[in-house]
Amino acid sequence: MSLEGLENLAQLAVSSEYLMQVTLDPEGKVLSSDSGIGPIPSLFDQSKKPLFFADCFLSSDWLKYENNRTKAWNNHQQSFFVDLQKINYPNGNLLKTRWEFFFISKDFGTCLGIGHPVDSQKPYDIQLGEFIDAGDSPQEIFDTILEDRLLGFWEFNPFEKSNSISSGLAQTLGYSERDISKRGGITWKEHIHPEDYSKLQSDLIHHFRSSGSLPFKREFRLVTKQNQIIWVVAFGKTTKWNEDGKPYHVQGLIVDINERKKQELWLKEHHFFLKDLAFQQSHTLRARVANILGLIDILELEQQSLESKRIVEIIKKETKDLDHALKKSIKESVNQNKVFESETGSTAN
Template identity: 55%
Template sequence: MNYHDAIQALSHLAVVSDYYLQVTIDNTGKILSPHPSFGQPPTFFENKEKTIYFSDCFEASNWEIYENKRIKAWRNSSKSFTVSLQKKTSSEGDLVNTKWEFFFLTEEFDICLGIGHPDPSPMPYSLGLGNFFESDTSEGKEIIDSILEDKLLGFWEFDLAKKSDKISQGFGQILGYTQDELAGTTLISWDKHIHPEDYTYLLHDLGNHFKSSGNTPFKREFRINRKTDQTIWALGFGKTIEWSTEGHPTKILGCILDISDRKKQEIWVKEHHYFLKELAFEQSHTLRARVANILGIVDILESEPQNAESNRLVQLIKNETKLLDQSLKKSIKESVQKNMSLENDFLNEKSTSSL
């Protein structure tokens, strides 16, 4: 699967969704194809003879922002760039904030296909990942947001009839292959890069997807081993796009997202949780055990003959030791609760920031 195949797949996402926007712009700012998915267009679209420009569709002051991003991507030989723009929703100039990723369609870097969505997004996504492009689940939000946040590793396609698979150029480079290797005649299979411990689970989920005739989503977190022996945590989505007349899957299309940062956070949280449990155990058992020993010694002293002053001191030690034990119990409880609260706040913050 080449770069243009991947862009076509992304373009299809915008077409089938009522939520995503799509537009093509040349380097002069001329709108070449305001697709219906571009959203509710201003009335000037009704004039077929009129040439439409960037400032007709977006806030005019945004052109400099867009152009700077485009030129920077061109100089860095990047295939895409992201930018936030204020889109006009009426001929009166009403605006809505939108977030876009633009892809270069020509080698001259002069024509860009843009796919965007409102930002922030108050409305639900109408597409999901169970069917990859057309589903009523809410998981489609995860793939598009990840794509727009530069977390997309690439696309893959598997032909069960021919027992062959293809990967996008970008995905191949992530795996560690050179341009010459990717341009060679030998097909590169990405499944051999799946971590052995995760491979069985991935096949299990893929099997469930097949058994349900595509109704059960294919979605699996797993590790990918690069040629450089580095490991990437990935989230894979897939959709069966072709079935035989007997109802057997013949071709699958999927994409891979990088979730390494999320996994690092999850591992940190687990380690932190384990540390808190160990700390609570240490405080509860070790420190309070010392307090219990002191109380035991005091009990022995109480049983021995004493004068009034000695007895007063023993009772004073006993009372202070009990107060110390109560303070330790309270401190341990409050410490654990506070750290657990901070941990939950951290997780909620990371979860919200990924949306």
């Protein structure tokens, strides 16, 4: 990811109440940050007392940050991950956060970090600025972006036909630190499932034609190096347009929704199971019950002992109770199907 791309990404983080950003020099001095990172607003006045790492995060986490930074630098990585306990002002409470820090200078040390909470936040606390369509409800955003599910960032240059992802997302797709260093960057296009690429491309075109007023948001599948499928949702926006009003640079983030998709798949399978069960109950089991009741009616016409009549009456009663239970079960299955179809918008065949 280029330095200019990182600067744009940092600005996007500033507009989000979910993401946070901070730039630290080699000694841990805060060079810039969003307004929620420290006890005073961002773009700090240098005449005042400067902020340091320990003013924003638990001081004992510095060693963890320093070790990860040194390891990443020695391995020629573009970025590194670290979990930090952020100090919330003015109450001083600690918030667990996860960060990806990017090296932004040729010399060892200065890093730009993009972070997000590890603990769930209330729906109304989570906003992604222009990433999120105005039509999305806070609850939908809350359901989409949960703890530990932000996979990484992506960017795209339509003119140069270039695209790339952050090293964290590349590692999720199965690339080692050596792979990333050797290739000099991993593209996201090559990992989009072939069946989903055209829809994603169509959504990007609609975003461009609306001059950015229509946000980009698309659920699709990523394919890892090991051919594993990961369902994700991508949010994005055009951060730079050329003089002709054409998109020049697009950036966004990718969130893991794999577990939600697994649940949706299970619900669909359960839905089809209920439909098949209702069919079997209605057309097979009740037909057999009707045959039994017909045979019982014939038996009742025959001469029988008192004991035989009593047994036939018991069989007839139990058979009618079974038929009633089947009808009740079929009705419940049909009602569950209707609820499922109304919630998912699916249409029964």
